[in-house]
Amino acid sequence: MIELIAALGNPGSEYAVTRHNAGWIVLDAFAQHLGAPWMDEAKFKVQVAQILLGNRKIWLLKPQTFMNLSGQAIAPFLNFYKFTSKELLVIHDEVAFNVGQTRLAFGGSSGGHNGVADIIEKLGTENFWRLRLGVGPRSPLLNLTDWVLGPLSKDEQVHLRSEKMREIIEFILKDGTEKWQERINQ
DSSP states (O other), X not given: OOOEEEEOOOXXXXXXXXXXXXXXXXXXXXXXXXXXXXXXXXXXTEEEEEEEETTEEEEEEEEOSOGGGHHHHHHHHHHHHTOOGGGEEEEEEEEEEETTOEEEEESOOOTTOXXXXXXXXXXXXXXXEEEEEEEEOXXXXXXXXXXXXXXXXXXXXXXXXXXXXXXHHHHHHHHOHHHHHHHHHO
């Protein structure tokens, strides 16, 4: 059961609406919809918010390290609060998927995503959930770094802040990861 959602992104206004910050955009909209304010937790280099789902307290987390150092914030937080990696859902951008596509998966390699790779390294395991948000296809005119640090269009921003994205997270939290996979795979 998911007890902690960590969205990946880069701090700073210059990155606010870039493809690499897709995870933050989705989680910000989710937190705002539920009226959950973000608070700085400098000890762990994160911003946190909490929501109640029935009698469960769910933590929302935005690492304030840069993307490639996400594990430096997430691993100490998990360890301090005694969460297991299997209770963690990481939301991040995915250049291999078109905008609008999402995929929920458990474990596996980083797929070349440096933020996910750092989390795997710092946790010492690949065994956590990932919600991958499509931000592709990448323009052949841009290298990968320029693409992910490039701005999202207005339509892409609207999609990431949409009710549909909030409903995906709510479904995963209420009905479970396996039920969401069954629903998507049918």
